Each structure stands twice: as C-alpha cells, then as structure tokens.
Amino acid sequence: MRKVPVNLGIIMDGNGRWAKKRGLPRQAGHVTGAQVFRKITKYCEKCGVRYLTVYAFSTENWRRPQDEVNAIMNLLRQYLKESLSDFQQENIAVRFIGNREELAEDIRLLIEEAEQSTAHKTGMTLNIALNYGGQQEITAAARKLAQRVAAGELDAAAIDETMLEKALYTEDQPPVDLILRPSGEYRLSNFLIWQSAYAEYVFMDVLWPDFKEEDLERAFEEYARRDRRFGGV
Ligand code: IPE
Ligand code: IPE
Ligand code: MG
Numbered sequence: 001m002r003k004v005p006v007n008l009g010i011i012m013d014g015n016g017r018w019a020k021k022r023g024l025p026r027q028a029g030h031v032t033g034a035q036v037f038r039k040i041t042k043y044c045e046k047c048g049v050r051y052l053t054v055y056a057f058s059t060e061n062w063r064r065p066q067d068e069v070n071a072i073m074n075l076l077r078q079y080l081k082e083s084l085s086d087f088q089q090e091n092i093a094v095r096f097i098g099n100r101e102e103l104a105e106d107i108r109l110l111i112e113e114a115e116q117s118t119a120h121k122t123g124m125t126l127n128i129a130l131n132y133g134g135q136q137e138i139t140a141a142a143r144k145l146a147q148r149v150a151a152g153e154l155d156a157a158a159i160d161e162t163m164l165e166k167a168l169y170t171e172d173q174p175p176v177d178l179i180l181r182p183s184g185e186y187r188l189s190n191f192l193i194w195q196s197a198y199a200e201y202v203f204m205d206v207l208w209p210d211f212k213e214e215d216l217e218r219a220f221e222e223y224a225r226r227d228r229r230f231g232g233v
C-alpha cells in the first residue's frame with residue numbers, strides 16, 4: 001500500500017496568471033480552476049484521502065476588484081447548485097470553513113443545504129475554505145472560549161491545546177499531513193496555520209488550472225519519501 005496523506009490541504013493558486021498567459025480575463029482562470037477542483041476532489045476520494053481542505057477564498061481576497069470577487073462568488077453559487085446531486089452519488093461529506101456571516105444570504109443557505117444533505121456520508125470529508133483565514137479562525141476560537149470563561153462556565157486554567165483545537169472550524173478533524181501549493185508561490189497565505197503545525201509541504205510550479213491527476217501523484221510520491229519525526233528521533 002502506498003502512503004497517501006489522511007488529511008490533505010490544497011491552496012488552489014495560479015488562476016489569474018493562467019488566464020493572463022492566454023490573454024484572457026482573470027475570471028476565465030477561475031472558471032477553469034473550478035473545473036479542476038471538481039476533478040481533483042473526485043480523484044482524492046478515489047486515492048483514499050479522508051479529509052481534503054481546499055482554499056477557495058481567503059479573508060484577504062476581498063481586496064480584489066469587485067468584478068473578480070463577484071465572478072468567484074457566482075462560480076461558487078453554480079458549483080453549489082450543480083453539485084448537490086453529485087454529492088449524493090459520491091459519498092463525500094462537504095463542510096465549509098471560514099466566516100460565513102459576511103457571505104451573501106443565498107450562498108449561506110446553499111452552504112447549509114450542501115452540509116445538511118451530505119452530513120451522513122461516510123466517505124471523504126471535503127472542507128471548502130471560504131472567507132477563511134487562519135488568524136481569523138484562531139481569534140474566533142479564542143473569543144468563543146473567552147465568552148465561556150466570562151459566563152462562568154469554564155475555568156481559564158483548563159484551556160489547553162485540545163480545547164482550542166476543538167473550537168476551530170475543523171473541530172475534531174485530525175491534523176493536516178500535507179499542504180500542497182501549486183503556482184510557484186512558497187507561502188501559506190493564512191491557510192490552516194494551526195492545523196499544519198507538523199504538516200509536510202509540497203510546492204509545485206504548475207498553475208492550478210493546468211493541475212492534473214499526475215501532479216497529485218507526484219506530490220504523493222514526494223510525501224511518501226518524507227521522514228516525519230514530530231520532534232522525536
Ligand atoms: C487562486 O488563484 C484563486 C483565488 C485566490 C480565488 P489566483 O486568482 O490567486 O491566481 P494568481 O495567483 O493571481 O495567478
Ligand atoms: C491564497 O492565494 C488564497 C487562495 C488560493 C484562495 P492568494 O493568491 O490570495 O495568496 P497570495 O496573495 O499570493 O499570498
Ligand atoms: Mg494567487
């Protein structure tokens with residue numbers, strides 16, 4: 001049996017550059033990127049990945065031009081509407097991580113529908129990171145615990161790593177084994193900063209819309225060669 005990460009994170013990056021190289025608007029890169037996302041999700045489930053978290057939109061991505069933000073949100077609407085039946089066939093439980101209060105009402109409803117209709121699925125868990133930032137996530141968790149302390153329900157001295165971890169969006173999911181970032185950038189960009197404390201990193205030069213199953217296989221091979229020591233010897 002080959003070693004596949006139990007919990008995989010993917011920073012789907014490079015859509016804009018892919019489009020620019022072809023003389024197309026950035027939005028065109030997001031359209032192709034969304035197709036690749038669907039294909040790679042299915043492939044991950046086939047390979048035996050148990051938790052897949054994809055970075056779709058960061059808390060910092062609101063800084064982009066309004067028309068680009070709108071295009072991304074519309075792709076998401078389309079994905080959520082179309083994939084509900086896909087999810088039924090596929091044994092994937094979908095969850096959204098990030099601050100949903102700032103999202104449009106109709107998107108929030110579609111998200112809830114997708115989560116509820118797949119909650120009983122026993123296959124891979126797909127976390128879609130949307131309006132997600134690792135710093136925002138940890139801050140929200142700290143606030144949640146602080147409110148419990150203020151209400152007299154919790155002793156501040158009892159707060160440990162396990163408790164904070166359970167207050168994150170990812171709750172009781174296992175730690176991330178591998179973070180994969182295509183597009184040639186070598187940074188985390190506020191993705192899963194707590195969960196990736198002992199993750200392996202694989203950076204690849206390919207732009208996300210060009211990403212193929214073979215690229216994922218290459219990343220898995222690289223991951224299998226890593227010696228993970230977790231501070232031990
Ligand atoms: C990633 O691709 C998609 C999102 C951030 C929504 P980019 O849009 O960041 O593409 P580049 O990095 O500009 O090429
Ligand atoms: C990270 O990519 C966010 C997503 C892929 C959704 P960015 O393109 O926003 O990150 P930076 O700006 O290059 O760090
Ligand atoms: Mg980018």
